[in-house]
Amino acid sequence: MNKIKTPPNPDFRPLYVQVMEIISKRIEKGEWGPGEVLPAEPKFAEELGVSQGTVRKALDNIARKKIVVRRQGRGTFVAEHSPDMSLFRFFRIVDGAGKAVMPQSRLLKISSSRATTLHQRMLNLQKGTPVWKIERVRILKKRPVINELIVLPKKLFPDLDRLDESLPNTLYDFYQNQFGIFIHQARETLSAVEAEPRDCKNIRVERGFPLLEIRRIAYNVSGDPVELRTSRVYTRGTAYQITLR
């Protein structure tokens, strides 16, 4: 390592920030996969020529960004999705009592298509790039409540259609295990819309009924958009809930 710790330091950002960047980049490159253990703090300290305290501060910060998980007595691990945590981290739908719920999914169709102008802009794609379209209905207490359309670039999700039988309820652990794509952040844009014919059919409401439309763009660890998801939600007995701090 000659990039850091050549006193006087040629890079004027704090050492621990540089260490954060080095380790984050190595995780992004896949040097350690989801769930794998990283070298211990003293190893990093020696390798990078800084004190263990500095490595600790760097790793603590990376852990706060949920890129790694620290476990006392065991080590520091690359974060991974589990069906369980998906529920709380990216899914904000609650029932009438304010409890988080995870509706079951019924897959309608996986089809092959090309990026529209909307997809281009949202997913940062070239015009006409091949994409997958996944249509699902999500069901709560035997009632269909969400009409869901997911758009994915084919390039990142090769042969997705062959896996349609094994498509699980929570997709982000599936993306991680099948395609090595870790969803790290998402931006959601919400509006109120009228039910269209497709909604009427899938979630059994009358034409024009007010639905909550959630448009989500999901990003990987590098900050590139990876998934575009549009959910149209029936909000009688369900709602979208979030805490602002």
Next chain:
Amino acid sequence: MNKIKTPPNPDFRPLYVQVMEIISKRIEKGEWGPGEVLPAEPKFAEELGVSQGTVRKALDNIARKKIVVRRQGRGTFVAEHSPDMSLFRFFRIVDGAGKAVMPQSRLLKISSSRATTLHQRMLNLQKGTPVWKIERVRILKKRPVINELIVLPKKLFPDLDRLDESLPNTLYDFYQNQFGIFIHQARETLSAVEAEPRDCKNIRVERGFPLLEIRRIAYNVSGDPVELRTSRVYTRGTAYQITLR
């Protein structure tokens, strides 16, 4: 200080957590008001009988919770609201381009009332407790887009009606300056609803038009609910946007 640092430590939580709690409580009690400077790290360290590093860790954590603000070379200050930051922290409405916007407000009415069953449950009040009701319309580019109803316990906001002329656009800095109430957190529940007669009049939509209803409960630093706010938003050219991490 005998609560901490009497080796062997009778309280088995980490020292810095105990220090966090002590300082937080003293802020809650109002020992230092919004914007005021706290004692310096070495002062706290001596007073509490711990090292400066432990105080530092405690204050860093309190700062992450946005209860204090740290300024290099100046000191550590109790957090305060400004009209500017209100925009980004608790107001999630964006325009068509995804830019944060702050609509202007037009006050319709401040009235005196008593807590309904809903208010009781949401604001943790006794039945029939006196409350204020503030009705406002919020305007973006000369178009009314949000119909807003705010419910506040009278006890916490005495003589609010006398201040109706000076009611500003952003209320949380007003609550802080006029009533010493610092809004620290809020929970929002969103659903899609049909426009009611009142909405039709205030934001000029037809009966039944889909609106985004945002129901917000705002909490003070102690975690007690303080404000109940219902906003019904016209979402053509505006939307609710949030980033999940």
Next chain:
DNA sequence: TAGTGGTCTAGACCACAAA
């Protein structure tokens, strides 16, 4: 028992702000 992360200390130097 050995190795991991978690806590705590003491002390040094730096960057920044105000008097």
Next chain:
DNA sequence: TTGTGGTCTAGACCACTAA
């Protein structure tokens, strides 16, 4: 110049995990 928070180090001990 003084005092603040920010960074960095070195070393100690603790709590937890796995072999």
